Every structure is written in structure tokens, then in C-alpha cells.
Amino acid sequence: MGVPELEALFRAAGVRGRLFAADIDTGREVAYGADEPMPTASMFKVPLLVEFCRQADAGLLDPRIRVTVTAAERVSGPTGISSMLDDVTISLRDLAYLMIAVSDNTSADTLLARIGRDAINAMLDGFGLAGTRVVHSCRETNASMAEDAGHGWPFLDSEDLARLRVLDPARTNRSTPRELAGLLGLIWRDEAASAESCAWMRGVLNLQVWPHRLASGFPYDDVGVSGKTGTLPTLRSEAGVVEYPDGGRYAVAVSTRSFSSALNQPRADAVIGTAARMAVDHLRR
Amino acid sequence: MDLVRHLRYFTVVAEELHFGNAAIRLGMAQPPLSQRIKRLEEELGVRLFDRSSRQVRLTEAGRLLLGEAREIVARVDRLHELVRHGEGAVLKIGVPPDLAAAVIAGLVEGFRASDPEVRLAPAEIWTADQVGALAEGLIDVGVVRHPVSAPGLRFGQVLVQPQGVLLASGDPLAGSGEVHLADLAGRELLMPPREGEPGMHAEVLAECRRHGYVPAQVHEGAGLGLVLAGVAVAFGPRVEQPGLAWRPLLGSPLVCRVSTAWRTATAAVTGFSAVAVQTLKERAGMMDEGAAPVRRVSRRPGMLA
Numbered sequence: 175m176g177v178p179e180l181e182a183l184f185r186a187a188g189v190r191g192r193l194f195a196a197d198i199d200t201g202r203e204v205a206y207g208a209d210e211p212m213p214t215a216s217m218f219k220v221p222l223l224v225e226f227c228r229q230a231d232a233g234l235l236d237p238r239i240r241v242t243v244t245a246a247e248r249v250s251g252p253t254g255i256s257s258m259l260d261d262v263t264i265s266l267r268d269l270a271y272l273m274i275a276v277s278d279n280t281s282a283d284t285l286l287a288r289i290g291r292d293a294i295n296a297m298l299d300g301f302g303l304a305g306t307r308v309v310h311s312c313r314e315t316n317a318s319m320a321e322d323a324g325h326g327w328p329f330l331d332s333e334d335l336a337r338l339r340v341l342d343p344a345r346t347n348r349s350t351p352r353e354l355a356g357l358l359g360l361i362w363r364d365e366a367a368s369a370e371s372c373a374w375m376r377g378v379l380n381l382q383v384w385p386h387r388l389a390s391g392f393p394y395d396d397v398g399v400s401g402k403t404g405t406l407p408t409l410r411s412e413a414g415v416v417e418y419p420d421g422g423r424y425a426v427a428v429s430t431r432s433f434s435s436a437l438n439q440p441r442a443d444a445v446i447g448t449a450a451r452m453a454v455d456h457l458r459r
Numbered sequence: 460m461d462l463v464r465h466l467r468y469f470t471v472v473a474e475e476l477h478f479g480n481a482a483i484r485l486g487m488a489q490p491p492l493s494q495r496i497k498r499l500e501e502e503l504g505v506r507l508f509d510r511s512s513r514q515v516r517l518t519e520a521g522r523l524l525l526g527e528a529r530e531i532v533a534r535v536d537r538l539h540e541l542v543r544h545g546e547g548a549v550l551k552i553g554v555p556p557d558l559a560a561a562v563i564a565g566l567v568e569g570f571r572a573s574d575p576e577v578r579l580a581p582a583e584i585w586t587a588d589q590v591g592a593l594a595e596g597l598i599d600v601g602v603v604r605h606p607v608s609a610p611g612l613r614f615g616q617v618l619v620q621p622q623g624v625l626l627a628s629g630d631p632l633a634g635s636g637e638v639h640l641a642d643l644a645g646r647e648l649l650m651p652p653r654e655g656e657p658g659m660h661a662e663v664l665a666e667c668r669r670h671g672y673v674p675a676q677v678h679e680g681a682g683l684g685l686v687l688a689g690v691a692v693a694f695g696p697r698v699e700q701p702g703l704a705w706r707p708l709l710g711s712p713l714v715c716r717v718s719t720a721w722r723t724a725t726a727a728v729t730g731f732s733a734v735a736v737q738t739l740k741e742r743a744g745m746m747d748e749g750a751a752p753v754r755r756v757s758r759r760p761g762m763l764a
Contacts, residue, residue, distance in 0.1 A: 275760070383760045394639045395670065396710045398757035419710035419755055459636040 180206050180449055187445035189410070189430035194351035195453035198359045198415070198423045204453040208352040211305060211343035212429045215404030216277045217413050218308050218347040220357060223378070225294045226270055226285055227371035235288065237267035243284055249313045254278025267374075274402060275381045279312035286311050301366075303357060306349035315340050315347070319407075329407045330435045340406055351427035354413035358401075358425040362415055376400060379414070386440065387412040388426065391447025392454075408432045410439075412446050416454055424457060426450040463535050465499040466528040468492060469507060473525050476515045529595075537596040537723060550577050550727045553584040553592055553601035557651055557681045557695075558743070565738040566602075566731075573734050577727045585655025593722050600728045602735060605716040606658035615719035615732040618745035620696055622713040626704045627689035633704035640712055641671030648674035649691040651681060659715070663694065666712050696744055717745060 184191035194208035230237045242263045243255055253276040255262050255269075264272075266285065273281040286308075294308045310318070320326050323334040339345040360366035361375050379400040387410065389399040401414020413427035428446040432439055468485065472492070475481040482489040500507050507521035517525065550570075554563055563581055570579045584592055589601035590609045605617060624643065626633050632642055648667075653660045667673065678691050685691040687702045694713055697705045717739060719732040739745040 380758060381760055385759065389759060393671075394641050394709065395756045396712075397639075398755075399759065417757070455636040 177206060180452065183449055183452065184430065184445060187430075187441045187448075188434060188439065189432045189442045189445060191428060191430045191445065191449060192351050193426070193428045193449055193453060194355045195424055195426040195450065195457060196355055196359060197457050198362050198425050202457050204456055205352065206453075208427075209305075209350050211348050211350055212411070213340055213343050213404075213406060213409060214306070214308075214347045214349045214354070215340075215406045215409055215411065216279075216282075217349065217354060217402050217404035217411060219273050219277065219282050220354070220379075220402050220413065221294050221298055221303075221306060221308055222282060222286055222289060223270055223274060223375055224357065224361065224366045225289050225297045226266070227367040227375060228297060229289060229293070230267075231368045231371055235266065237270070238265050240265050241269070241284065243269075243280060247280070247284070249279040249283050249311075250316055251277075251279035251312065255280040271378050271381070274378045276383055277403065279316075283311045283313055298357075301357070301360060303349075303353045306353045306357070308347050310340075310347055318346075328437060330437075332435065335407055335435060338407065341409060351413075351429055354427040355425040358413060358415050358427075362423060362425065376415075382414075384412075386443040387446040388414045388416070388428070388450055389447060390444050391449070391451035392416055404429075407437075408435055410442050410446065416450065418454075418458075422458060424454045426453060460498060460502060462502070463531065465495055465502070467532050468495050469499055469521075470525065470528050470532055472496060472508065472515070473517055473521065473528075476517070478515065533594070533596045548577065549580050550600065550731060551580045551582065551598045552731060553582055553589040553598040553603075555585055555602065555604060555651070555656070556583040558583075558602065559696075562738065562743045565742040566735060569734040569738045570731055574727060574730045577730075579731070585652065586659070587655050587657055589720065593720065599723070599725070600719055600721040600731050602717060602739075603720045604656055604659045605718065606662060607720070611722050612720050613722065613724065616736050617716050617718040617748045618736065618739050619748045620715040620717065620743060620745045621707070621711045622694040622715055623697060623705050623707045625683065625686050625693045625695055625698060626706065627686060628702050628704045629689060630692075630704065632706065635706065637707045637709045639670070639709040640667055643667075643672045643674075643692055646674065647676040647678060647685075647691040649678045649680060649683070649685045649693040652679040653677075663713055670710075670712050716748065 180191065180193060192207035192210050192212060194203065194205050196203040229235050240263050242261055244261045245259065249256055251257065254272040256279045269281040269285055272278040273285060291308050298306045318339050319329060322337040322339055323329050329335060329338065335341065361372050364372045366372055379402060380398065382401055384403050387403055388401045392399050396419040398417035399414060401412050404411040408431050410432065411429035415423055415425050417423045428449055430442055430446060432442045471484055472478060472481040475484065478489050478493055482492045485492065496507065505520040506518050507524065509516040509518050567579050567581065582598065586603040586607050589598065589603055590607065590612065592598045593601055593612065624638050632638050650660060650663065678685055683693060683703065686693050719735050721728045
């Protein structure tokens with residue numbers, strides 16, 4: 175696989191793409207714009223998940239403790255508690271599950287308030303992932319978009335899009351494809367937290383419900399796909415791990431920006447899987 | 460009376476249902492053949508043929524005895540064969556027609572080195588036909604594909620060969636490193652004849668179905684012409700041939716299992732069996748049968764939602 179092939183693949187899908195893929199056990203890698211900073215969007219929930227586990231491992235919090243999320247505290251979002259109407263009493267670890275499996279914003283902000291951004295960034299520094307930063311909550315991200323555009327969702331005009339701070343990696347939660355895949359590699363190698371916590375994180379990431387991005391590139395019963403998507407206007411990405419029946423496991427992160435601002439772009443979603451498949455296939459040759 | 464010789468006459472007449480033709484096959488005149496069949500009928504106390512009409516027919520008793528008679532004749536033939544083997548004659552072997560020429564050459568060469576007294580006579584025969592040929596004593600030992608079973612059949616060490624997919628070099632999948640069975644959707648499949656390889660046929664198609672590939676049509680044949688033409692794909696070991704691309708199958712779902720098979724173990728049969736294991740490992744990329752990989756089905760939330 176060469177750079178031109180990936181380039182053509184992304185172009186045909188109407189996006190500009192960035193990709194990093196690595197064999198989790200050998201370190202062999204495929205990199206294509208892999209060190210370019212990008213907004214993480216909902217993928218910031220992965221470092222939040224890791225720090226949640228580390229604090230639980232350290233005895234700083236009890237993942238089984240129940241909290242009540244009131245209707246008033248709710249952050250807007252299309253899934254999970256964000257879309258519910260009434261107060262919810264739920265354990266911290268089930269909040270973490272909802273935050274990953276269906277990308278629930280309310281669950282994420284509830285946990286973020288307890289875990290703390292500084293703690294997450296310190297953890298990332300400890301792993302040498304200095305290009306990955308968590309600076310905003312979901313509520314702040316939503317608010318900044320409305321503020322920048324001067325109106326609420328959706329954001330379809332190029333003037334609006336140009337003003338959105340959430341699309342500028344310097345001014346929002348950010349990472350690079352290489353660092354996101356690296357963080358997942360730590361989880362899969364039991365290095366991100368205790369072995370028990372890492373196993374739980376892998377299980378939760380495997381329960382993510384979206385089939386249209388990374389998983390679409392591996393439509394096989396005997397190949398496992400786990401991951402976390404990230405979506406903002408024109409931005410579609412996913413970081414995950416693909417596990418082959420022979421034991422091969424590959425951390426992949428793909429980030430795309432579409433040329434069109436249309437919200438429904440199945441080809442832009444699917445190219446994340448297609449490009450990942452091409453990269454993994456290359457790593458296995 | 461020489462009962463075995465009379466039974467042999469009986470089986471030939473039963474096959475021809477014509478005394479004249481049977482006599483020609485046996486290289487004798489018709490009157491003595493008729494006489495001998497009569498003597499056999501007297502000996503057994505039953506009529507074997509109904510000669511009342513213009514056509515010769517087997518009686519019910521004749522039909523009952525035919526199978527046994529064949530078995531006795533075949534066993535006596537094998538007895539003679541065994542004696543000849545002891546004198547260092549010919550070892551008749553069967554190999555599947557689609558086994559690569561280099562493998563057959565390797566079998567002959569390897570056996571010659573290990574047992575120069577015995578000449579190897581290979582014949583290309585599919586597995587199902589080898590089982591019949593072994594029973595009739597037409598071959599002494601075969602190289603068969605599993606699963607296969609028949610009463611009285613003994614097998615050598617089973618070797619395995621992971622199968623890849625053969626595609627026309629212009630197929631879009633030829634550009635990928637490995638191919639999943641599900642990727643083959645929409646393509647027709649070329650396989651060895653179902654009659655000749657029934658066990659392998661059933662096993663491969665079942666595995667394809669489980670992995671998401673249901674070929675619209677299954678062609679039968681041993682040549683790769685249909686693959687070259689881009690009409691079908693085929694499974695097999697790596698092949699280097701212009702116009703063809705071979706790719707491994709993701710997850711190694713298909714495995715060809717092969718062993719030698721025989722009914723009567725002689726020194727030559729055992730020797731050949733050992734040579735076959737070595738040759739198939741060295742020249743056909745076959746391996747000792749390990750534990751079958753555990754089939755995994757990944758869990759994706761959408762499957763049950």
C-alpha cells in the first residue's frame with residue numbers, strides 16, 4: 175500500500191484523511207499525516223476513560239458508587255442520558271459505559287467533573303502523549319459552537335464552519351492519529367492501567383454500537399472491532415482496535431474532514447473502515 | 460473344482476450378461492464357459508442365471524451371491540498381489556488428479572530411493588474412486604483427502620495444508636494482501652468434482668457458508684482455466700502462474716487434510732506411506748495436523764440490536 179492509494183481512497187470519498195495504524199505487538203506501523211493535530215471530538219472520552227480507571231485502581235474513587243444525574247444537569251446530545259427526560263441514578267462505571275458505547279455527553283461531563291482535566295493531561299504526559307489534551311467538556315464544546323456561529327445546530331455554512339473553535343485543534347480537545355492509536359495500544363497491552371481495568375476498558379470499547387465507520391471495513395464474523403468515534407461538523411473519525419482470528423491486533427486511528435458540510439455522508443463514514451482495512455492488510459503482508 | 464476360478468467366471472458373466480462377450484473377456488471359448496457356470500450352479504445348488512429368454516438375466520440367488528463372489532475374487536487377487544510384493548514387483552498407488560506434478564514426481568523419486576526393489580505405478584484417481592479401487596485391489600495404497608471413511612480402510616499420518624484463494628490476476632481482490640471468504644461474495648467457485656471428493660466438497664462449502672460466502676454457482680473440474688478466465692475462483696495451495704493471483708485466506712478457515720490410505724499393510728505400503736509424509740511436507744507445504752483453531756465469532760452490538 176502506498177500513500178497515493180490512501181490519498182485516492184480519501185479523495186473518492188470526498189474527504190481529506192489522516193491515518194495511523196500499528197501492530198500492537200510488533201510496533202510495525204503505517205502513517206499518513208499521522209502527526210497532524212486534530213480535534214478529538216468525542217474521542218476525548220477515551221483518555222477520560224483511562225484516567226477514570228487509574229483513579230479507581232489507585233483507590234481515589236469507587237466505580238460502583240451511584241450518583242444521581244438530574245434533568246437540570248443534562249448536557250444536550252442525541253444518545254444515552256442526554257436524551258432522557260428524568261433524573262437518573264447510576265454507578266460511575268455505568269456512566270463510563272454509556273459514555274463509550276453510545277457516546278453519551280451527559281455521562282462524559284459527569285465523570286469529567288469528578289476526574290478533572292488536569293489529572294487526565296498529567297496522565298497523558300506520563301505516557302508521553304503531549305499532543306493529546308483535554309481542555310473542554312461536552313457542555314463547553316456545544317456552547318462554543320452556538321457562540322461562534324451565532325445560532326444553534328446545525329452548522330452547514332462555510333462561514334459558520336470557519337468560525338468554529340471546535341474545529342481548530344489549537345483551541346479545543348485535541349490529539350493526533352498516532353497518539354490516539356498509541357493510547358489504545360496501552361489499553362490492549364495492559365499498560366494503561368491495572369490489567370483488570372484494561373480488560374474492562376477493552377470490553378466497554380468493544381460494546382460501542384456504531385457499525386458505519388471502522389467496523390464497516392471488517393465485515394467478518396471472526397474479526398473483532400472495538401473503538402470510539404468522534405464527530406463534529408465536517409469531522410468524522412474513529413480510533414479503535416481490530417483483532418484478527420490468528421491473534422493479530424492492530425490499533426488504528428482515522429480522522430477525516432469532508433469537503434461538503436452535509437450531515438449525512440455514508441461514503442465519508444465508510445472510508446474510515448476502508449482505509450483502516452487497507453492499512454491493516456498492509457501490516458499483515 | 461477350483462471354486463475361486465469358477466466364481467471369477469461367474470462375476471464376468473454377471474457383468475456382461477452375455478456368454479459370448481464374457482468368453483471373449485476371459486480369453487476362452489463360449490462352450491467351456493457355459494459348462495463351468497453350470498458346474499458352479501450344481502456345486503452351489505442354485506440357478507445363477509435365467510437363460511429362458513433371449514437375454515441372460517441374473518436370478519435372485521445370482522444377485523445375492525454376486526457381491527460375495529466379487530469380494531472373494533478380489534481378496535484372492537490381493538493375496539497373489541501380496542506374494543508378488545514380497546518378490547519386489549509393483550506398488551500401485553492412487554493420487555488425486557489435482558495434486559501438483561512436482562508432488563507426484565517427488566513421491567516416485569522418494570520411494571525409489573527408499574525401496575529400489577519395488578516399482579511405483581501411480582494413477583490419478585479422486586478420493587472416492589480410490590476407496591473403491593482399494594476395496595477391489597486395483598491400487599495398493601492411495602493418497603486421499605479427508606473426511607473419508609470406509610470399513611477396513613487404514614490411514615497414515617494426516618497432514619494439513621492451509622488453503623488460499625486463486626483469482627484471475629485482474630480481479631480487484633488480487634491487490635489485497637489477504638482475502639476473507641466473505642469478500643468472495645458474487646464470485647462463482649471452481650472445485651474438484653463432488654463425486655470424486657464428496658467429503659471435502661461438503662466441508663468446504665459449509666465453511667464458506669458459515670463465513671458469509673455462498674457461491675452463486677459451483678463449477679466442477681481439476682484445471683484452472685475458469686479461474687484464468689475470471690469466471691470463477693478456486694481454493695488451493697500457493698500457485699505461481701502467469702494470469703493467476705494467489706492470496707491467503709484471512710483466518711485460515713479452509714484446511715485441506717490429506718493422508719495415505721490402504722487396506723492391507725505390506726512393507727512396501729508402509730514404506731510408501733512414510734515417503735509420502737515426507738514428500739508432502741517438503742514439496743506441498745503440508746504440516747502436521749495441529750489442534751484445530753477455535754472458531755471465534757466477534758461480538759458486535761448491532762448483531763443483536
